[in-house]
Amino acid sequence: MSKTLLRNDWVVMALFTAAVLSMPLWLAPIGAGYPDLLQKFAIFGLFAIGYNILFGLTGYLSFGHAVFLGVGSYTAVWSFKLLTMNVLPAVLFSVLMGGLFAVIIGYLSLRRSGIYFSILTLAFAQMSYNMAYSVLTPITNGETGLQLAKSDPRVIDALFIEAGEGLPSTDLFGMQMSGYPGFYFCAVLLIIGFFISLRIFRSPFGLKLLAIKSNQTRMLYTGFNTRPYLLTAFVISGMYAGLAGALMAVTDPLAGAERMQWTASGEVVLMTILGGVGTLIGPLLGVGVIKYFENIFSALNVDTLHQIFSFLPDWLENVVVWISSHFVGEGWHLTLGLLFMVIVIFLPGGLMEGFQRIGSALRNLFKRSEAVAAQPSEKE
């Protein structure tokens, strides 16, 4: 019954929408119900959903997606500087720019597959990063990063409103994009993004991408030109990344080159894999887990650890605190790296596979107990 219900896309969408919009409520008890973190969930969620369309469906492992994120941020900030502080044009332009860059990089990188594809995207990522730091300083403002200034033209805004004191903030037709309004703006886009990804997963296009993942050679032999499909997937995921970059600029209007570094692309790989690559909800789960625990773990320090473990005997407490202090605060990345390795080695399908395994184990357990319960009655 519930299975068939979940197959219905509209039911899934309704559940998802309800879950996302009520996030401030149900995340509050675990200490995650504040706008900054929720915005991060939504933004990186979009990034990971987009990345999953490429990596999850086609199996092409890209280490260059942070480029599109960075491009999106830069475009959005420029839109704030030149045109208007309204976020809609910024988001629109960022998505288009992300798509444009994805067309160029994708067209070249997708000529190769496997590890060569990864290295090509890596090379493009490093190129963009280095250029953003050096030659393109007039556009990117180099190391300092691109920021808003009082003297920016803001052509459209200048027509309608008088410039106030101080730096203007981003808005949606007068609604300020910080705090909860900012989160709800990101959340609405996340829901739209999720809906598009759902439609792609269930479409013939998505099936073709999956077929490319499982056996590209066979697809080619049946006379099927795979490249346009791959490029489409690449561009779509680039646009998602551009959108995520734009939202980063919307919630905090500045852009820096370090967003484009290849290790930033590595982060989205971590999230996608951790949650479950190739599943609809997995990447979001990965984002949630990583961003949530990053928040929790980074805040811990030796003193808080002493409080947590104060129930232990003194000598043991010191040992435990000494050990665990390497894994929290600054050492959070160590925990993340270890967790990621464990997932890759033992659970290639990520947390989603873990849940499925637990689910089927439970189901077997129930079946067995039912069978055990049923057996004696047969004997009688």
Place this chain on the structure above:
Amino acid sequence: MDAIFIQILNGLDKGGAYALIALGLTLVFGTLGVVNFAHGALFMLGAFCAVTTQKLLTISKHVQDTSITFFDAYKDQPYLEIWWGDFGRTIIDWSVPLSILLTIPAMLLIGLSMERGLIRHFYKRSHAEQILMTFGLAIVLQEIIRSIFGANPIPTPAPDIIAGSAPIGALFGLDEALVYPWWRLIYLLFSIITVSGVFAFLQLTTFGMVVRAGMHDRETVGLLGINVERRFTVVFGLAAVVTGLAGAMYAPILSPDYHMGMDFLVLSFIVVVVGGMGSLRGAVAAGFLLGLLQSFASMNEVKTIIPGIDQIIIYLVAVVIILVRPRGLMGRKGVMED
């Protein structure tokens, strides 16, 4: 003319480092067939072997500073200096070259245990999964180093006697003002010696012969009753040692910090791809070639014509090579050609 001469030296010097790093990576790929994203981390670990040696040699005692008489002043004096005086001071001064003694066994141990513990289980998995696992490993290694040594770069100077610059202008009968850092010259020499050493090992010993045969056709060598896997474990250890040495000797040029590995990782993959995946000669040739290209691209004359070319030249070369000739400059035909 002088400028070009300096650039050639610069290029060879950079190329030496590139070649050394890429050699280990391509050796691992050629033999084990594993794409090792933790290779940069091995380089970083090597550099931190030099740091560790320096720290070990300068373990100090808190003593009263007798040179200051009008108030009680304390200073840290290394034990070596207390015990052996000037000789101890010399040892501390030479800590980077001495670190080779620590680097070789330490890296061998790290390499062997990495292969035995982790890499071994990933032979049969896809390249993507190998990349992901080793990428995770790289993060773990670099974070361990950060939690031990902190986040700041740690300066590890070369010995005083060769800290200055070599008057190569005078040596070669060029302009007197032409100088070049001694340590970089030594690094170039060191990289040439190490590369030749690895090649000699592979070409002249029976062990090397088996390894080369295994690179060529692993199955047949296995059928001949030779335990290829065990040899390949040793090869991984060897690659770790070579990379670690490259890192340890690089410490005076670039103060080691915990994320230097990630920067060098991309670079080493670029070199390997340009040379041809799994080709040893290709890696060395591509290392020197890219080093020269990069140093010529960073000349002011070139930069005024094409601004920013020095930042992207090697990546550009790599992109062109992958697109036009995916097996690289010297790759074997049929290896990784799609």
